[in-house]
Amino acid sequence: MVLSSSGQSYLLKMVPQESKEIRGWLTSIPLANSTMFLGFILAYSVGRVIYNLYFHPLARFPGPLLWRSSRLAYVIRMNQGKLAFDVLELYKKYGPVVRIAPNELAFSDADAWKDIYGHRVGATHGAEEMDKFHTFYRTKGEVLSISSGDREYHARLRRQLAYGFSERALREQETMIGGYITLLIKRLRENCVDRERFDPVTGQPAKKEVDMKMWYNWTTFDVIGDLVFGEAFGSLERQKEDPWVEAINGSIRFLGIINGVKHMGLESLFMWLVKLTNVNRAEHDRRMMDKLHRRVSMEKGRPDLIEGLLQKREEWGLSMHHLQANSSSVLIAGSETTSSMLSGVTYLLLTNRDAYERVVREVRTSFNSDDEITLTSVSRLTYMLACLNEALRSYPPVPFGMPRFVPKGGANVSGEFIPEDTVVAVWHWATYHNPKHWTEPFSYKPERFLGDPKYANDRFDVLQPFSMGPRNCIGRHLAYAEMRLVLAQILWNFDMEIVEKSKSWSDHLSYVLWDKPPLYVHLTPRN
Structure with a gap:
């Protein structure tokens, strides 16, 4: 030959x-x-x-023929935005462990969460943690960040970033965060009615269709912009989307393309073309560096999210590109996902009027004015917390499975020995809609989180929207604080009704993150 x-x-x-x-x-x-x-x-x-199909170490695990034989089916469905939903059907057909690619297994149970992502304690003390699957998290030529670095690199960065995400730090920043939420309420009051048109029935100014997805996006990006860079994007102030925010949102569909190229082993051949055509990513990188230079020039000791890294910049030899990579990770994780959650819970409440009316009642009977809505006071809203938790189950901000790599020597996952170099993950959306774990999995029922006996057999331990273990989401406290404050203020200040064309809003696609369409709502201000 x-x-x-x-x-x-x-x-x-x-x-x-x-x-x-x-x-x-x-x-x-x-x-x-x-x-x-x-x-x-x-x-x-x-x-x-x-x-x-027949000789691979994973050949004994079930899954569709095409998926077991090649990575191609996985890549195609990911780029069609359907992969997260497909995995649920595979769980139903094949059980809690499914082979979704030649070298990848999808799991769907609580033990898998602990075995894949959890701390190594008890019987597993001293065992090697599963590293992130580099093909998914890393791109050739890009510096490592807290999201893509190995265990030691991640732990070192996390220690420096931890204070900025702590409850104490959030309380120090509450006035700043509250200022943007107050501005959101003001802008919504200004934009929810059309003063030049009148409703023929009531004679009052006609209601506008308000895109809540857009307003939530502007709010979360303004907050995280101030927390990271010391300055907002200005979207709420100008009532106009910042080109950078637009570029970040426009990059979501490229996530499937980028991961597809890497999964097929074509990164060296085609990644240059993907980067060339992804103009949104180029704009994001340029703007990120501009803002970062301005942040570095500010006074030291500012209580924001990257001050910890700036303190170690010289000692660790962190270049501007390292700071950029980590700032980008914090920026996107702290804005896009929170915006998705707020959009999701708003849609779910407005399409489940019993839950909406109950949470409105709770908010409006707990306070005498919106000035009383604070980080401390919203913690008393037990039903609203249940609404948020049920929304995290029904509409997790990251619907995909976050893949890990089985270390040398293999590991036990959910009672199965998994050989080394296998990619493993628990898939969020599919696991949270699996009828083996949940009663009425496609129904929005906040009562399941309040001890309703109808849902006593639900497996709440499989719900881990912020992941778990040493690499769980560092911004969990920030996300909950922001969601509670924003939702409480919205419910206090407005009566809400979903517009007819948005009643099927949840029928959209996912390219690792959600590709959300506009969420149109009618708002009626309360006096």
Whole structure:
């Protein structure tokens, strides 16, 4: 057999590094014409499919034929925005452990959460933690961040960032956060009616269709902008989306493309093209660096989210690109996901009027004015917390599974021995809608979190929207604080009704994060 030089190079990229015998054999083959090269490609591909189906270490785990034979089906469905929903159907058909790619397993139970993501305590003390799956989290040529770094790198950064996300720090920033929420309420009052048109029935100014998704987005980005950079994006002030916020939202669909290229092993060949066409990412990087330079020039000791990193910048040799990568992670995690949650709980409440009326009653009987709505006082709103928790189950801000890599020697997950180098994850949306775990999984029932006996058999321990263990979401306290304050103020100040064209709002796609359409609502201000 003979190969062309380009064919030989291509095949070496396709064959895993650990397959030393195959790589050695390829390098020994004489070089020749492209016809034989194509023939070898075909033979290799067929052989790879047969190996994946019958001889792979994961061959004993169930899953669809096409998904077990190649990563292609996974990539296609991810780029169609359907993958997170497909996994639920696979759980129903094959059980709590499903092979969704040649080297990847999807789990759906509480033990899997602890085994994959949890701290190594008790019987597992001293065992190696599962590292993040680098293909998913890292991109060649980009510096590491708290999101993509290994265990030691992450732990070091997290210690420095921890104070900025603590409850104490949030209380120090409550006035600033409250200022943006007050501005949100003011802008909504200004924009919820059309003073030039009148309702023919009531004779009052006609109601406008208010896109709550947009207003929530502006609010969370303004808050996180101030917390990270010391200055807001100005969307609420100008009542206009900042080009940077628009660029970040526009990048969501590229998440599927970027991950697809990496999963198929084509990163070296095509990532340059993906980056070239992703103009939103280029705008994001440029604006991020501009804001970061201004933040670095501010006084030291500012109680924000990246002050801890700035204190260690010289000691650790952190370049501006390292600061940029970490600021970007904090920015997106602290804005996009909170905005999704607020949009989700608003939609779910307005399409479940019993829950809406009950939470409105709770808010309006707990305070005498909206000035009394604070971080401390909202903690008394038990039904509203149940509404938020049920929304996290029904509409988790990250519907995908966050993949981990089984370390050398393998590991036990949910009572199954999983060989090393396997990718494993618990898939959020699919697990939270699995009828084996939840009574009426597609119904929005906050009562399930208040001890209603009808839901006594629900598996609340599988609900981990902020993940768990040493790499759980560092911004959990911030997210809950912001969601409670915003939702309480909205429910206090306005009566709400969903617009007809948004009643099917939840029927949208997910490219790792949700690709949310506008959420149109009618607001009636309370005097």
